[in-house]
Each structure stands twice: as C-alpha cells, then as structure tokens.
Amino acid sequence: MSEEKGIEQHILRIAQIVIDELRLEDVTKETFDPDLDLVDELGIDSMDLATVALVLQDEYGVSIDEDDYPKLKTLRLIAEYIRTRLQEKAA
Numbered sequence: 001m002s003e004e005k006g007i008e009q010h011i012l013r014i015a016q017i018v019i020d021e022l023r024l025e026d027v028t029k030e031t032f033d034p035d036l037d038l039v040d041e042l043g044i045d046s047m048d049l050a051t052v053a054l055v056l057q058d059e060y061g062v063s064i065d066e067d068d069y070p071k072l073k074t075l076r077l078i079a080e081y082i083r084t085r086l087q088e089k090a091a
Contacts, residue, residue, distance in 0.1 A: 010079035017055050018075070022048055034075040056082065062089060 015029035022044065038044040044052075049072065053064045056078070062085035064072075072078045 007076070007079050007083065010082055011075045013059070014056065014075050014078050014082070017059065018052055021052050021055055032075060034079075036075070037073050038075075039073060060086060062086060 011034045012029045015032040015034070018024065018038070019027060019029060019032065036042060038049070046069070049069050050066075053066075053069060053072070056062075057064055060082050062082060064081070064085070068081065072081060
C-alpha cells in the first residue's frame, strides 16, 4: 500500500471518529475536508480534542501526549501524527 493511500485511509477513519464523537451533522467522512482547522474553523474546544485523542489512542493502540494536542489541528495532521506513532511502536 502506498504511503499516500495509507494516510487517506487513516484520514477517513479519523474523520468518522471525529464525526461520531462530536456528533457532527451535515458532514460525512468522505466530505470532511482533511485540512479544515478543527479548532479555528470547526470550533472544537480542548475537551472535545481530549475526547477525540482518547478514542484515537484506543483505536490505534498508541499514546498521544497531552502536550501534542495543539499540534493536532487537522485530520491530515492527526493522521500523520498517528502514522508516526505507529511506526515508532513497530520499530
């Protein structure tokens, strides 16, 4: 599987998690802009982000440092962060 295809699959799964956890309406994982700023453009607050991070940790079996939460601004950035954590875990 190509690296780009892997990221796209992560983005779709993360989009579904964000939609489910935050009960977003009028958006699907396919229509969720992976570069949308979740905090500035979508209005996700720190508690919402913490909830999503906990679900992602369970989903992917990786730890997400609370200090890294501010870096997780878009679905694409979250997917890249998760991929890096998975690679570190596998090494």
